[in-house]
Amino acid sequence: MSASNTLSKAEIITAVSVSVGAAAVGILIYRTICKKDTCVKPKVNLDLQKDNPKVVHAFDIEDIGDKAVYCRCWRSKKFPYCDGAHAKHNQETGDNVGPLIIKRKEA
Numbered sequence: 259m260s261a262s263n264t265l266s267k268a269e270i271i272t273a274v275s276v277s278v279g280a281a282a283v284g285i286l287i288y289r290t291i292c293k294k295d296t297c298v299k300p301k302v303n304l305d306l307q308k309d310n311p312k313v314v315h316a317f318d319i320e321d322i323g324d325k326a327v328y329c330r331c332w333r334s335k336k337f338p339y340c341d342g343a344h345a346k347h348n349q350e351t352g353d354n355v356g357p358l359i360i361k362r363k364e365a
């Protein structure tokens with residue numbers, strides 16, 4: 259390796275300083291632009307009942323029967339019931355969500 263291919267100590271210090279400075283400026287810009295009220299946070303509910311201020315479902319225990327499977331990923335076409343859409347969601351996002359299963363104890 260020739261001497262022209264190696265970085266001097268001063269060049270390394272300069273490169274590290276510029277990198278750290280650029281990172282610091284980036285963080286400052288991000289914090290300035292992305293304040294709590296201006297940044298959009300990801301939503302769980304993408305399209306269900308968006309005209310309602312809050313989506314709520316209530317069931318009487320007596321009406322559930324022996325078993326009910328409820329969606330917790332918000333991707334089911336049968337919401338609030340699970341239709342298995344969580345599997346695709348998990349595969350696409352690396353998430354690990356699954357349904358809530360309520361069942362009667364086996365006697």
Ligand code: FES
Pocket residue numbers: 328329330331332333334339340341342343344345355356357358
């Ligand atoms: S489809 Fe949402 S948890 Fe199964």
